[in-house]
Amino acid sequence: MGKLVTEMLKGTLEGIVLAILSGRSAYGYEITAWLRDQGFSDIAEGTIYALLVRVEQRGLVDVEKVPSEKGPPRKVYSLNAQGREYLEEFWTTWSFLAGRLEQLREGGK
Amino acid sequence: MGKLVTEMLKGTLEGIVLAILSGRSAYGYEITAWLRDQGFSDIAEGTIYALLVRVEQRGLVDVEKVPSEKGPPRKVYSLNAQGREYLEEFWTTWSFLAGRLEQLREGGK
């Protein structure tokens, strides 16, 4: 979409990915494809992989290497307890921000 | 509030400030105080000033120097036509993002 989305994704993309993982386990390539399908048309592959490495290092997800019939083995990520806790925090923060924004939008009309 | 908000503000703070300016003209110190009042308790002053310089350079706001009785002259910013256009784009992008997030939140339960 453009620069605006890119900047807005900073700080939210992590939550988005964790939210996806809260529903089901998934691997990088899959997540990227899904996001592109959902309208984040120009999400960069590298971005997702780097993000996954980050959340893994922070201990928010568990990883399992699963062989694929169509290429190299997949690194399947799943949200663990710590990750769920973090995701809760994320939603709280998001709600706060979204609330302020909504208020501003109303007031601005 | 913490690191989460800080990261989320990247990309949205600009829109927030422009939205404020769409309602009324304001100067940096005033905007900072207002934001802190609204719950953005630890917004850094420097952040707002830098942001205002940025949007001015992009031609989204007009500036007027107004003397103050209580200190140095104020730089009063007001949203111009280009700024309003940009703000519209911001709201569009925000809506898109908020929509996706809301959907993820529903699905994740």
Next chain:
DNA sequence: TACCAGTACCTAGCAACACGAAGTAGCTGA
């Protein structure tokens, strides 16, 4: 066999942005 497309992951360098910390400057009241 050689090559390409699709799958799947990784990395290095860059730009944008918010923050922390410090500084400048003007005014008022104790």
Next chain:
DNA sequence: TCAGCTACTTCGTGTTGCTAGGTACTGGTA
């Protein structure tokens, strides 16, 4: 005089997403 509020500025840092490469495995096709 000096502390405290008002008001703006600047520099260095950390985090983050993007660009642009690269590696590696598979299957189909010329």
